[in-house]
Amino acid sequence: MSFIVQMNNISHKFGKTIILQDINLSIKKGEIFGLLGPSGSGKTTIVKMMTGILSPGEGEVFLNNELMPSLKQMKRYGFMAQSDALYQELTARENLDFFGSLYKLSKSKRKHRIQEVMDMVDLTKHLDQPVETYSGGMKRRLSLAAALIHEPEIIILDEPTVGIDPVLRQSIWQELYQLKENGVTIIVTTHVMDEAEKCDRLAMLRDGKVIAVDSPEHLKEGIGASTIEEVFLHYGGAAQ
Amino acid sequence: MNTWTLMKRILKQFRRDKRSMALMVAAPIFVLTLMWLVLDGDSKTLNVALVDVPDPFQETLEESELQLTSMSLAKAEEEIDDGSIDAFLQWKEQKPYLILEGSDPNTAGAIRNELQAAAAPNDPTKEMNVSFWHGSEDMELFDYIGPVLIGFFVFFFVFIVGGVSFLRERTQGTLERLLASPIKRSEVVFGYLGGFGLFTILQSILIAVFSIYVLDVYMTGSLMYVLLITFLLALTALSLGTLLSAFAKNEFQMIQFIPLVIVPQVFFSGLFPIEGLAVWLQAIGRVMPLTYGAEALRGIMLRDEGIAEFQLSMYILIGFVVLFTLLNIFALKRHRRL
Numbered sequence: 001m002s003f004i005v006q007m008n009n010i011s012h013k014f015g016k017t018i019i020l021q022d023i024n025l026s027i028k029k030g031e032i033f034g035l036l037g038p039s040g041s042g043k044t045t046i047v048k049m050m051t052g053i054l055s056p057g058e059g060e061v062f063l064n065n066e067l068m069p070s071l072k073q074m075k076r077y078g079f080m081a082q083s084d085a086l087y088q089e090l091t092a093r094e095n096l097d098f099f100g101s102l103y104k105l106s107k108s109k110r111k112h113r114i115q116e117v118m119d120m121v122d123l124t125k126h127l128d129q130p131v132e133t134y135s136g137g138m139k140r141r142l143s144l145a146a147a148l149i150h151e152p153e154i155i156i157l158d159e160p161t162v163g164i165d166p167v168l169r170q171s172i173w174q175e176l177y178q179l180k181e182n183g184v185t186i187i188v189t190t191h192v193m194d195e196a197e198k199c200d201r202l203a204m205l206r207d208g209k210v211i212a213v214d215s216p217e218h219l220k221e222g223i224g225a226s227t228i229e230e231v232f233l234h235y236g237g238a239a240q
Numbered sequence: 241m242n243t244w245t246l247m248k249r250i251l252k253q254f255r256r257d258k259r260s261m262a263l264m265v266a267a268p269i270f271v272l273t274l275m276w277l278v279l280d281g282d283s284k285t286l287n288v289a290l291v292d293v294p295d296p297f298q299e300t301l302e303e304s305e306l307q308l309t310s311m312s313l314a315k316a317e318e319e320i321d322d323g324s325i326d327a328f329l330q331w332k333e334q335k336p337y338l339i340l341e342g343s344d345p346n347t348a349g350a351i352r353n354e355l356q357a358a359a360a361p362n363d364p365t366k367e368m369n370v371s372f373w374h375g376s377e378d379m380e381l382f383d384y385i386g387p388v389l390i391g392f393f394v395f396f397f398v399f400i401v402g403g404v405s406f407l408r409e410r411t412q413g414t415l416e417r418l419l420a421s422p423i424k425r426s427e428v429v430f431g432y433l434g435g436f437g438l439f440t441i442l443q444s445i446l447i448a449v450f451s452i453y454v455l456d457v458y459m460t461g462s463l464m465y466v467l468l469i470t471f472l473l474a475l476t477a478l479s480l481g482t483l484l485s486a487f488a489k490n491e492f493q494m495i496q497f498i499p500l501v502i503v504p505q506v507f508f509s510g511l512f513p514i515e516g517l518a519v520w521l522q523a524i525g526r527v528m529p530l531t532y533g534a535e536a537l538r539g540i541m542l543r544d545e546g547i548a549e550f551q552l553s554m555y556i557l558i559g560f561v562v563l564f565t566l567l568n569i570f571a572l573k574r575h576r577r578l
């Protein structure tokens with residue numbers, strides 16, 4: 001069985017502090033894979049390593065069996081960072097057009113895709129508005145749109161739904177399911193329990209270690225919990 | 241290809257960011273003008289005595305704004321001593337000798353400019369011998385100032401705007417976002433240099449043309465050469481600014497580089513004479529881009545030098561640009577190994 005993302009024996013330090021310890025993760029093609037863990041447990045660090053913008057101190061990251069960082073693999077994922085990375089002076093359209101061009105999408109393709117992704121995040125009305133006039137949640141959604149612009153086969157989302165209301169969150173998840181139907185692999189970090197529940201598999205993180213990886217159902221069964229929240233509390237340390 | 245995409249984006253951002261536009265265009269002009277108003281005492285009448293000057297040349301001088309009086313050598317020497325004339329022009333063995341009072345550098349420079357302008361057609365002042373009644377240091381100081389100021393303002397403003405923009409790219413997370421796409425590190429750097437470079441060409445033209453034609457800075461050389469050097473100087477400032485922004489955490493720290501990086505360059509670039517300094521002190525000036533930019537500009541503007549004469553400074557500036565650009569590409573390794 002080949003995995004689309006593989007992290008082997010990853011350890012990492014920032015200065016002298018050990019941030020990640022011996023992480024091994026394998027993510028299957030077409031699944032929704034969640035990273036759940038308390039703040040500061042290393043979720044962002046892990047997803048940055050998957051994208052290749054952070055090189056692990058020890059260990060290796062593979063995308064499609066190719067060692068990261070690799071420019072070829074960078075075309076294949078879409079990344080939405082935890083903090084919005086957008087050009088404030090430019091309009092949504094200009095931002096998306098810029099990111100689209102980086103992936104060598106043709107002009108007509110970009111035009112078409114901009115409509116599609118803006119539709120997806122329900123921002124079509126604000127297409128020609130400068131980003132600096134966007135609300136926090138709108139910026140979040142635009143970041144998501146920018147991650148999807150080039151129809152990537154892997155989507156890496158770092159807390160995508162922070163600051164987004166439940167109705168919209170619901171519709172974004174609808175879209176993610178739709179993408180999954182089309183064979184897209186989705187990797188998502190989250191704090192939100194009902195979101196964790198929606199993942200096919202979950203990795204529970206604590207203090208830079210992966211404590212458990214399994215489907216939400218199995219995780220619950222394993223410790224006799226009825227909700228993911230209990231699982232989180234159990235593994236997150238509060239129950240010990 | 242990605243370089244071009246990045247350049248287009250930067251130009252678009254410029255169009256939106258009116259403040260930076262204004263900073264890069266209006267600010268140098270405003271400051272240069274102020275500086276010139278302070279340094280250039282235009283309203284003063286300049287008294288020049290003529291000693292044995294042949295009639296034809298005297299006629300051409302009538303059109304200048306100098307206050308001319310013919311007198312004997314003895315009288316002229318007496319008057320220049322008590323300061324009632326600013327200079328005298330003497331004809332000896334078919335050649336003009338200009339003796340400047342010299343205690344006020346502005347006056348000295350202005351007289352030289354005036355004579356140069358008035359005598360332009362057949363131009364005997366080209367070989368005019370200039371000397372000073374009271375030493376010559378001050379004259380050099382004045383001559384240095386115009387070209388150095390042009391170089392300095394180009395350097396200063398490009399450094400700030402380029403450095404801060406690149407820094408902002410990092411702090412707002414878009415640099416990371418860029419590097420999480422299939423763009424090469426070199427494309428990021430070239431895109432930045434290209435985008436700002438285009439704008440910088442305009443800015444260099446503006447500052448140089450304004451100084452030379454509006455403020456009437458002393459200039460005998462070729463405008464194309466002046467533009468070439470100011471542009472190279474701007475590229476140096478841009479690549480140095482983006483490089484140093486890697487070592488700043490925020491805009492405030494970027495601004496702190498000004499006293500560290502910009503101000504010392506002013507001391508060593510010729511605004512102040514450094515010939516008398518210790519060798520090791522002079523050596524400091526040798527590693528500063530502005531030194532070479534100012535040297536080349538002085539050569540072109542004051543002595544009408546051609547490429548053959550200022551090429552060394554030019555190559556050194558190009559060397560700085562290449563060096564800083566490579567270091568920029570290398571510095572991005574911190575963000576992505578590839």
Ligand SMILES: Nc1ncnc2c1ncn2[C@@H]1O[C@H](COP(=O)(O)OP(=O)(O)OP(=O)(O)O)[C@@H](O)[C@H]1O
Binds near residue numbers: 038039040042044
């Ligand atoms: N650049 C850095 N320098 C030093 N320490 C860092 C750096 N980036 C992250 N850390 C540390 O690494 C640890 C993990 O950070 P990370 O951002 O991965 O956490 P996280 O799980 O994403 O947290 P959150 O849920 O709050 O986003 C934290 O203790 C943080 O302080």
Ligand SMILES: [Mg+2]
Binds near residue numbers: 043044158
């Ligand atoms: Mg995080």
